[in-house]
Amino acid sequence: MTDLADLSTDWELVSRKTEKRPRGLVAALKRRFSPVPIAQVYDTTWTVRHRATGLVRRLTAHTELEAKVKIANGLFDTA
Numbered sequence: 001m002t003d004l005a006d007l008s009t010d011w012e013l014v015s016r017k018t019e020k021r022p023r024g025l026v027a028a029l030k031r032r033f034s035p036v037p038i039a040q041v042y043d044t045t046w047t048v049r050h051r052a053t054g055l056v057r058r059l060t061a062h063t064e065l066e067a068k069v070k071i072a073n074g075l076f077d078t079a
Contacts (some may be wrong), residue, residue: 007064008071012048014056045077 007013010031019042049056057076061067070076 007068008048010051011048011057011071013053014049016044016046018042018044 029073033043042062043060044067045058045060047056048071059067059070059076061070
């Protein structure tokens with residue numbers, strides 16, 4: 001698990017759940033019949049808590065870099 005200190009100084013990581021799923025029927029068919037392997041998409045749901053206020057938020061990101069950017073810009077998932 002990532003140390004959130006690497007992601008943000010104001011937010012701490014509560015949990016991180018990675019879910020592997022196909023991205024639609026066409027993507028699943030492409031992966032199935034492609035002559036070369038196609039990377040699967042992993043959705044990761046990050047649950048973070050604001051260190052000062054205790055506010056808990058969730059965001060979906062595919063990489064740690066994307067999570068950093070979303071946290072820095074306040075782009076959290078809606079309820």
